[in-house]
Amino acid sequence: MDFSKLKILYVYSSQGISARTHLVTTQGKSIAKTGATVEYYDIPGVGMWNYVSHIGKLRKFAKEGNYDLIHAQFGYSGFTASFAGIRPLIVSLMGSDYRLERMASRLTRLFARLFWDCTIVKSQKMFNNLKIKDAKIIPNGINFKRFKPIDREIARRQAGFSSSAHVLWVSDPQRKEKNFALARESFSFIETEDVELTIVNNVEIDKVPSYYYAADVLLLTSRWEGSPNVIKEAMACSLPIVSTDVGDVADITKEVDGCFIVESDPEEIANAIDTALLYGKRTNGRDKVKHMDVEFISERLLEVYKNVLKEHTKK
Template sequence: MHVLALTTNDDAPFMNEQMRLLERRGVSFSTLSVSGDGRAGHSRGPTDYLRFFPSVLRESTNGYDLIHAHYGLTAPMGLAQCRKPVVLSLWGSDLYGPIEPISRACVPICDEVVVMSEEMREYLGRECTVVPDGVDLEKFHPGPRRDAREAVGWAGDEYQVLFPYTPKRTVKNYPRARRIVNAVNGLVDRPVRLRTVYDVDHETIPDYMNAADALLMTSDSEGSPNSVKEALACNLPVVATDVGDVRTRLEGVSPSCVSDDDEDLVDGLREILERGERSNGREAAREVSLDNTATRMLEVYERVV
């Protein structure tokens, strides 16, 4: 099976890891990415997307079995070729953010729509397939905290709280994370350091997960956040707002905390730091392993073709 993948971010680790697993099962990919800088704090202009149309139209004639449009903004280009079936994967911000109208307009025309969580399916209000992005359990696994802290250069006499996003992404709500850590800082016996980690090699993220005492996610909206699943795979306790499929992913995981109330988040983070224990999250992460999610995506491809 030959698939043309359209994306706004060809560096997305979860997308590339899924394609790598599918390639082992006989799927070949060519990837086209919208030109320009789409990183947080930057924005592409309409001309970047207009230039993407002819490149998709030309490439789509080269014997592909289907088009996989990753993210709602690539769906119009995928649908414009009118020859091959189109699978649309919605990532979260394309359904909950300002481009929601574009995504919703394209959904009925696509041959199959994939979302990351049951919550996204309910919000979309249409029949679709739920396939969370998978986590690589070989890459993300528990490791000695002391070794990990040496690898990332963090002090061993502080509580380390990981915030794996750039503060520039407003949907991640960094100011709220800062408030929560500041509140906890006066309640525990050691200094609490909030560590923002972004724009680093994805291969190093397991070191940060194993070096931290907790993952803090304060997002206003999410689909199925990869950082939570990666933390689970490393048995890193998670404190998070109740967005996307976070509550589902953390069901039965201890210690962990899910709430939209700041006092609950403060209490939850304080308790986790004082307990000083790792979670049992790895067992929960097996449900969303790369192998499992790649199998489900391959079933979508086969159904569409």
């Protein structure tokens, strides 16, 4: 298929969170390298009425754009695109769609069966939980070129780190599913001296790699995830990891020394942090996640696009 003539619309809801926009545009830019045209429609704000209010706007936007394919990112964006009547429609369900309320979960399965030409989930756990027949498991990719190695002393100066050991916690502490309270409580049990818990939130994208290379451990305390990019980014920077058993984290970090999967117990987390700090060196994580480079993920997505378009032309 000649992808240079393909025109794709990515529909998503940023909710004012820059990381969500970055996730979507990183994938879109990689797809665009094949010659395809990728454009974006953001449904800003939060709340159900916000999604409803964009049904007509999205329908008009898509009609005027004359797109060959619509790829909605996040479940509620998929609902909006469905009501807008735009096809063919692919929907990627993210970590925020993993633990939907019972009614929303039922709606997701119904829409996947009736309106979505293909559904993508991010991990085997999501597939098992959502129970959507024929869903494709394709995690989000990361831009490996952005996370190329940086000398640690240079990285520490760029991040403004002190001489202390630094444990990174990368997210917005206000997001309840990220469970920052657990991270904070865990630190009261750490035995290693001179350790700082460093929150990385709303940092410019190009500065984030310096934090990974400057830090000693990444800590993830989420209640649920799909396929958290923060883990893949830390792995690409060979940073030791302590994480709750969410999404595909256990699979990604499997057989990587210096990475520890823990229960949501503050004392167990503290012990794992102490052990990770004692490990005292970088991991071989970068080699383990090379297959998650966004360019490899794009190849898998393009195969999905090709198959969906092929089936759509038969109808």
